[in-house]
Amino acid sequence: MKHPEDCIECGTCVTVCPVEMVGAHAIVTFLADPDATDYSVWLCTSCWRCHETCPAGVDIYGLMMEQRRRERAPARYEDAFERVRASGFALEVSQEALDQVRVIWGLEPVKLPPPGLVRDLLCAQK
């Protein structure tokens, strides 16, 4: 991964990162130290604190997502994405189970997206 040119390596992002607070290393470790290798772009809580506080305005979230798309994902991420593609949601649910939940709680019925919808939207031919 290429270190962003506009980053001034000040480490502000490290101080606000919840992943760093529990002793692990996220992309912010690499931003503060371009020689660091013990970090993962998959370790992120999507809290946007690093992105918000960066004094140089580096698009940290965007950089992280671009790098994720170049790397192999952790198995749970792969599985979740496969479920999104297949069923429309990262958490799988059946129409029957959903209908029951809505009746029990007295909530209006809701239809799930048609199967294959997400796959088509993401893989549309140019």
Place this chain on the structure above:
Amino acid sequence: MTSQRVSELELELAYYPGCLILQRMPEYELATRAVLKALGIELRIVQEAACCGAPVAESFTADWIYLAAYNLAQVERMGHDTVVTLCGSCTNGLTRAAQALKDPGVCAEANRRLKPLGLSVTGLVAVKHLVRLLAEREDDLRARIVRPLSLHSVQGKPLRVALTNPCQVFRPGDVMGANDPDDPMRPQSMRRLVELTGAEVAEYGGEDECCGATLYLAAPKLSLAAGRRKLEATWNQGANLLLHGCGNSHLLLRRFQPAILRDAPELRQQALFLPQLIGLAMGLPEEELGLRKGMWR
């Protein structure tokens, strides 16, 4: 007079059900509907909504924008210009997608993909999280607080609420807070809503620390460690109730508590969703708030 007033403003808004609320936390939707109904607002659920796309699909493809655009297109088909959200991640994903659709090229490609489905999108829909919707109606809410929670106790002690701000609702500030004066790093709107109910807010320092839920897919142990850090902080400040405005924080800090606190069950905390707390202070029946009868009186 004011507390008995029937709201003259009847408003219908679209409601996007994210995966967590739809499948795991119907009580959050139920309580939201009850509180909004008292304010004269009806929610119309977006039918055939799919995953918002962030952060799972976004981690694999830049095309996640079109998945979010599909959901916005469904809102537009309903004829609504505002969609209410209850979680941070879908609020964030849908708002960023609406922003991206301002690019004519992105918008044209989204419409090309949506056309076979009989849908079209402009991206002009406003995505509004419940905290913001309620914060705009503070005066109306204040007038409806008939049972201030200042008198409420939990196991003999005054109620002290440890809130977690739905972080992704407020950041990145340039996109999420374009029309909001709240500070993206230390938003105050949820806190003000809690104070309206009369409940005391515990200053535990974790209000703006991410709950860690989104980390679970990549690193379950770290995710639970982040939750543990927050739970310990709530105890250190004498809090006795967690309060959530997002399904993710409720998932980690409440539903995963047994896993987080396997070796320290004494640190367990009760948790409510923001509209459940507000609804109690409004005197709404517990069953309308998804609460077991007698638990909160």
